[in-house]
Amino acid sequence: MSILVNLALGLLFGIGLVVSGMSNPAKVLNFLDLFGTFDPSLAFVMGGAVIVAFIGFRLTRMRAAPLLAPAFQLPTRRDIDSRLIVGPALFGIGWGLGGFCPGPAFTALGLGAAGTLVFVPAMLAGMWAARMLAERTA
Amino acid sequence: MTEFTPIASLVGGMLIGLSAALLVLLEGRIAGISGIAVRLLPPWRDGLFAQRLAFVAGLVAAPLLVSAVTGTPVVQTVSADLALMAVAGLLVGCGSVWGGGCTSGHGVCGMARLSPRSAVATLVFMSTGFLTVLVMRHVLGG
Numbered sequence: 001m002s003i004l005v006n007l008a009l010g011l012l013f014g015i016g017l018v019v020s021g022m023s024n025p026a027k028v029l030n031f032l033d034l035f036g037t038f039d040p041s042l043a044f045v046m047g048g049a050v051i052v053a054f055i056g057f058r059l060t061r062m063r064a065a066p067l068l069a070p071a072f073q074l075p076t077r078r079d080i081d082s083r084l085i086v087g088p089a090l091f092g093i094g095w096g097l098g099g100f101c102p103g104p105a106f107t108a109l110g111l112g113a114a115g116t117l118v119f120v121p122a123m124l125a126g127m128w129a130a131r132m133l134a135e136r137t138a
Numbered sequence: 139m140t141e142f143t144p145i146a147s148l149v150g151g152m153l154i155g156l157s158a159a160l161l162v163l164l165e166g167r168i169a170g171i172s173g174i175a176v177r178l179l180p181p182w183r184d185g186l187f188a189q190r191l192a193f194v195a196g197l198v199a200a201p202l203l204v205s206a207v208t209g210t211p212v213v214q215t216v217s218a219d220l221a222l223m224a225v226a227g228l229l230v231g232c233g234s235v236w237g238g239g240c241t242s243g244h245g246v247c248g249m250a251r252l253s254p255r256s257a258v259a260t261l262v263f264m265s266t267g268f269l270t271v272l273v274m275r276h277v278l279g280g
Contacts, residue, residue: 005164006189010196011203013157013169013242018204018212020143020150026215027140032271039140041147046245048151049158053250056159066166073167074251075238080258087237088244092263094229096270097222101241102171102234105227106197108214115216119227126231127176134236 002068014107020045023107025099032096087130158247165189170243171197172234237263 017023022045030039065071095101100108100119108116158169174190177183201212217223234240237259239248244263248256 002165003188003192006161007192007196009157009161009164009169010193011200012160012196013154013193014197014200015204016150016153016155016157017197018150018201019153020147021140022147022150023201023212024140024214025217029271030140032267033275034268035272036275037139039142041140041143044144044147045151045154046249048148049155049246050151050249052152052155053158053246054155054252056155057162057247057250060159060163063163066162066164068164069166071166072162074162075168075248075253075255077255080255083236084238084255084259085262087233087235088259088262089233089266090229091233091237091240092266093270094226094231094233095241095263096267097274098217098226098230100216100226101230102175103197103240103242105230106171106175106194107200108216109198110202111212111214113214113216114220115218115223118220119216119223119230122224122227123231124175124179126228126233127172127235128179128231130232130235131176131179 005068013103016049017104017107020048023104025104025108028095028099028101028104083134154242154246155250158242158250168243168247169193170239170247172231172240173238173243176235233263 021027021041027039027041030037031042098115098119102123105116105120105123109120161167161169174193178187178190178194205212239256239259244256244259249260
């Protein structure tokens with residue numbers, strides 16, 4: 001049941017990425033190109049997603065536990081540390097170079113572009129390396 | 139040049155938000171794609187590998203389903219500069235995990251939870267994203 005729910009929600013998330021245009025790196029890069037071929041569409045993606053998630057999270061908060069799991073696993077940290085600056089800074093540079101963040105990169109896999117087939121393994125390698133480094137320095 | 143698509147982008151964004159809200163309501167977990175992806179790699183610490191794999195499989199299947207239903211191929215332009223894409227992938231991967239989230243975990247879920255950490259992270263990655271495109275397209279002229 002839980003596996004089917006995750007498959008369906010991944011599908012829904014991916015359909016959202018495709019319908020919104022966020023799965024297309026050219027659209028992402030044009031959003032980031034304020035002084036060139038600026039395409040503001042992605043502001044609408046973020047806006048729509050944040051508004052619906054905000055309402056959903058508020059409604060969910062009235063419950064003591066999720067419907068299919070024993071407890072909520074939500075982030076609790078409030079501190080701003082150097083990792084919260086360095087990590088997103090590097091992430092943004094990679095996002096601006098390739099036009100892919102992790103979700104759209106996965107949706108692009110099945111379309112088989114050579115750039116995607118290089119990007120995704122490199123991304124997974126970077127993720128693994130960062131996790132290992134984080135666990136060593138923790 | 140890409141076409142400005144406010145309606146499609148808003149609707150697509152709302153579907154992303156709905157998926158994130160339902161994942162919390164049903165499973166109690168945050169839809170952060172970098173967090174889901176990094177936990178697909180060893181070492182595996184909790185029993186949720188199959189759930190995460192299923193979520194990613196849904197992401198991969200989505201454009202294939204959309205093009206099958208609509209009868210039109212999904213439009214996508216990916217850079218053919220493979221060295222650039224390798225560097226981009228490494229930076230996206232290590233940066234998102236080092237910073238504890240990406241566009242989904244910080245940008246959508248974190249902002250929707252009014253998390254100050256996510257607001258900082260989103261401001262930083264948007265800024266370096268804008269700067270990178272500025273440098274690549276208008277300073278280096280690539």
